[in-house]
Amino acid sequence: MDTHVARSQANEEEAALLDAIDKWLARDVRPHVLKLEHADEYPHEMVEQMKELGLFGATIDPEYGGLGLSATTYAKIVERIAEVWMSLSGIFNSHLIMAACVSRMGTAAQKAHWLPKFATGEIRGGLALTEPDCGTDLQAIRTRARRDGDHYVINGTKTWISNGIQGSCFALLVKTDPEATPRHKGMSMVIAPKGPGFTVSKKLEKLGYKGIDSAELVFDDYRIPADHLIGGEEGRGLQTALGGLELGRINVAARGVGLASAALKDSVKYSQIRKTMGKPICQHQAIQLKLGEMATRVQAARLLTYDAARAYDAGERCDMEAGMAKFYASEAAVENSLEAMRIHGGYGYSKEYHVERYYRDAPLMCIGEGTNEIQRMIIAKQLIERFPA
Numbered sequence: 001m002d003t004h005v006a007r008s009q010a011n012e013e014e015a016a017l018l019d020a021i022d023k024w025l026a027r028d029v030r031p032h033v034l035k036l037e038h039a040d041e042y043p044h045e046m047v048e049q050m051k052e053l054g055l056f057g058a059t060i061d062p063e064y065g066g067l068g069l070s071a072t073t074y075a076k077i078v079e080r081i082a083e084v085w086m087s088l089s090g091i092f093n094s095h096l097i098m099a100a101c102v103s104r105m106g107t108a109a110q111k112a113h114w115l116p117k118f119a120t121g122e123i124r125g126g127l128a129l130t131e132p133d134c135g136t137d138l139q140a141i142r143t144r145a146r147r148d149g150d151h152y153v154i155n156g157t158k159t160w161i162s163n164g165i166q167g168s169c170f171a172l173l174v175k176t177d178p179e180a181t182p183r184h185k186g187m188s189m190v191i192a193p194k195g196p197g198f199t200v201s202k203k204l205e206k207l208g209y210k211g212i213d214s215a216e217l218v219f220d221d222y223r224i225p226a227d228h229l230i231g232g233e234e235g236r237g238l239q240t241a242l243g244g245l246e247l248g249r250i251n252v253a254a255r256g257v258g259l260a261s262a263a264l265k266d267s268v269k270y271s272q273i274r275k276t277m278g279k280p281i282c283q284h285q286a287i288q289l290k291l292g293e294m295a296t297r298v299q300a301a302r303l304l305t306y307d308a309a310r311a312y313d314a315g316e317r318c319d320m321e322a323g324m325a326k327f328y329a330s331e332a333a334v335e336n337s338l339e340a341m342r343i344h345g346g347y348g349y350s351k352e353y354h355v356e357r358y359y360r361d362a363p364l365m366c367i368g369e370g371t372n373e374i375q376r377m378i379i380a381k382q383l384i385e386r387f388p389a
């Protein structure tokens with residue numbers, strides 16, 4: 001097939017998929033968001049619909065039953081979903097990072113065994129890196145996997161794990177050699193399905209990101225077969241995690257775009273309805289300045305995100321691009337959600353509107369998948385590497 005035909009077919013497929021997502025969001029998600037959000041209730045029915053839409057296999061290769069979507073199409077889907085209810089995107093995003101760890105670094109046998117089950121959503125889960133004493137400094141983790149014949153015995157605690165309660169399997173970062181120097185040489189990533197010795201010790205209460213479960217996980221002499229070591233070789237855990245986080249950063253950026261855009265759309269609408277001094281508030285210059293800035297932020301965040309996704313799809317190194325997108329889009333979400341609240345006046349503070357949720361959800365985008373302090377440092381390091389004096 002010539003490239004032109006292939007591209008137009010891919011565009012048509014993308015348009016059909018995005019259309020199906022839009023219809024699903026309007027019909028089955030939007031009407032229920034306020035209720036589920038404020039009850040902090042897990043959206044079981046929506047998860048079943050997400051399975052049918054193939055979202056749990058969105059970026060998994062079709063060879064293993066996934067949709068094999070590009071990062072670009074994936075980002076567009078995440079943006080749409082986050083515009084309606086950001087929490088929903090977390091249910092399949094961290095699951096797909098777990099899948100990315102297996103597809104990028106796993107053995108042929110591991111891919112054949114795990115990916116088809118991840119793709120259907122039969123096995124769902126996420127990524128377990130963070131511990132009570134460390135998040136940014138992952139090399140300081142203390143969860144220990146000790147080899148015992150043809151098994152590993154794991155002890156330790158992970159915290160803030162998305163899908164920790166509803167998920168059944170996690171890509172788990174462990175130390176296989178705590179004495180190794182450099183420290184990352186003693187780190188490995190294993191596939192950890194729930195079983196004896198693996199317990200959920202706590203559901204974590206949080207400011208936003210409601211509906212989706214965040215949990216503390218405890219491993220107490222938890223045993224897994226040695227063939228659950230991703231890639232079959234110890235010492236590659238940090239590399240596996242960082243590889244998965246590249247896609248993760250694009251997805252957090254897309255969530256930021258979705259939130260920033262939702263804040264803008266609600267504000268454009270509300271400012272035409274609400275009147276003060278005898279005219280809609282959108283006719284006051286003070287409000288227009290806000291709308292102008294908000295719209296520019298959304299567009300800039302979106303273009304940065306698509307640029308990072310394009311680089312990822314082209315197989316180019318994209319830590320700087322993904323870092324810029326994640327940093328800018330998440331800050332845009334924070335700023336736009338606050339501006340939306342100002343534009344909505346008292347109603348922005350009301351639980352009957354969506355705006356207060358954007359305001360609670362947005363800061364998470366600045367923390368997850370590497371804080372924005374770290375993103376700026378990654379960008380600077382890349383600048384120095386790419387443009388030596």
Ligand SMILES: Cc1cc2nc3c(=O)[nH]c(=O)nc-3n(C[C@H](O)[C@H](O)[C@H](O)COP(=O)(O)OP(=O)(O)OC[C@H]3O[C@@H](n4cnc5c(N)ncnc54)[C@H](O)[C@@H]3O)c2cc1C
Binds near residue numbers: 126130161372374
């Ligand atoms: C709702 C939610 C869901 C999450 N989901 C998951 C999940 O599914 N899986 C998972 O593994 N984790 C998850 N996390 C954890 C998240 O990834 C961490 O919170 C994040 O990586 C930051 O780590 P920390 O909280 O330990 O902060 P710390 O690492 O203790 O950082 C504290 C502050 O110091 C700054 N800082 C740290 N080191 C440096 C440095 N070298 N230079 C400059 N500044 C620095 C940070 O930017 C931050 O401002 C989640 C967190 C939340 C809140």
